[in-house]
Amino acid sequence: MKAMIIANPSSGKENALEYIEQIEAILKEKGYDSTVKKTEKELDATNFCQDACTSDFGLVVSLGGDGTLHETINGLVDQVHRPKLGIVPLGTVNDFARALNIPLDPDEAISLLASDNTKNVDIGKFNDRYFVNIVAVGAIAEATYDVTPEQKTKLGPLAYVLEGLKELTSNRTYPLTIEYDEKKWEGDSLLFLAALTRSTGGFEKLTPEARVDDGMLHCYVIKQVNMIRLASIATAILRGELKEEEDVEYFTAKRLKVSSQDPLVTNVDGEQGDQLPVEMEVKPSHIQVIVPEN
Numbered sequence: 494m495k496a497m498i499i500a501n502p503s504s505g506k507e508n509a510l511e512y513i514e515q516i517e518a519i520l521k522e523k524g525y526d527s528t529v530k531k532t533e534k535e536l537d538a539t540n541f542c543q544d545a546c547t548s549d550f551g552l553v554v555s556l557g558g559d560g561t562l563h564e565t566i567n568g569l570v571d572q573v574h575r576p577k578l579g580i581v582p583l584g585t586v587n588d589f590a591r592a593l594n595i596p597l598d599p600d601e602a603i604s605l606l607a608s609d610n611t612k613n614v615d616i617g618k619f620n621d622r623y624f625v626n627i628v629a630v631g632a633i634a635e636a637t638y639d640v641t642p643e644q645k646t647k648l649g650p651l652a653y654v655l656e657g658l659k660e661l662t663s664n665r666t667y668p669l670t671i672e673y674d675e676k677k678w679e680g681d682s683l684l685f686l687a688a689l690t691r692s693t694g695g696f697e698k699l700t701p702e703a704r705v706d707d708g709m710l711h712c713y714v715i716k717q718v719n720m721i722r723l724a725s726i727a728t729a730i731l732r733g734e735l736k737e738e739e740d741v742e743y744f745t746a747k748r749l750k751v752s753s754q755d756p757l758v759t760n761v762d763g764e765q766g767d768q769l770p771v772e773m774e775v776k777p778s779h780i781q782v783i784v785p786e787n
């Protein structure tokens with residue numbers, strides 16, 4: 494059996510290469526011959542992973558942050574043969590690993606690679622690319638672009654939360670039309686979220702209803718609200734009860750289209766996405782990921 498280790502030497506604390514021997518050793522015990530591929534630039538992980546799929550590899554390990562993981566998954570999704578995926582998180586946020594209960598400690602995540610326990614996880618299609626966590630539309634969605642690498646290193650996930658809260662208080666709304674399955678929502682919205690998992694920006698209670706393998710996009714529209722209601726929504730988020738708020742519309746969908754008369758950009762798994770209109774769809778239980786039991 495063949496395994497490919499896709500390592501980004503620049504991720505997190507720039508120490509990915511220190512873990513390679515340890516990973517090779519554990520995979521050897523499982524009967525894998527490992528090939529190590531080091532990324533040098535954007536899209537390398539996608540191309541390496543596509544090669545692994547077409548060359549009949551049984552396992553691909555992503556060793557890096559969320560960016561490397563997304564690029565790896567984007568190389569996997571459209572293929573007929575999709576190897577199992579192992580994740581060793583080295584980034585600052587590691588949302589997908591959090592959502593799957595994969596240890597954030599690299600040594601523990603490497604030990605997990607010996608496990609045969611896997612989960613078939615949903616993937617979201619967003620226009621012609623894929624996402625694993627969340628799509629956001631609104632001012633807070635643009636806030637993550639303002640987080641500097643220095644803030645990220647110093648504050649970790651909190652940098653996104655702080656930047657996001659700052660934007661929320663600006664209370665800017667946008668007219669949105671959301672067509673989902675056979676239904677439609679239209680109105681002014683402060684923030685629209687479509688989540689596949691419960692973890693966003695390192696914050697694990699924003700969208701607690703979302704399960705990684707339920708085949709659904711969990712959608713939350715925060716409507717136009719006054720400052721007092723906004724404070725109530727903020728505390729509801731902290732309690733993991735966003736959907737209970739009266740100014741929040743919650744629904745699930747298998748596919749949806751979001752449009753607006755305003756030229757709004759989107760945020761897809763923390764990266765800048767296409768401008769509206771956009772279409773999304775769930776590919777249910779599409780990739781097999783090594784995860785802890787329970």
Ligand SMILES: Nc1ncnc2c1ncn2[C@@H]1O[C@H](COP(=O)(O)OP(=O)(O)OP(=O)(O)O)[C@@H](O)[C@H]1O
Binds near residue numbers: 557560584
């Ligand atoms: N050798 C390299 N040097 C610089 N950048 C690289 C290299 N290889 C890949 N990249 C790019 O680095 C991007 C970010 O990597 P990744 O997300 O793994 O690390 P990170 O930014 O430290 O993690 P996080 O986003 O969780 O903080 C990747 O999306 C990829 O395009």
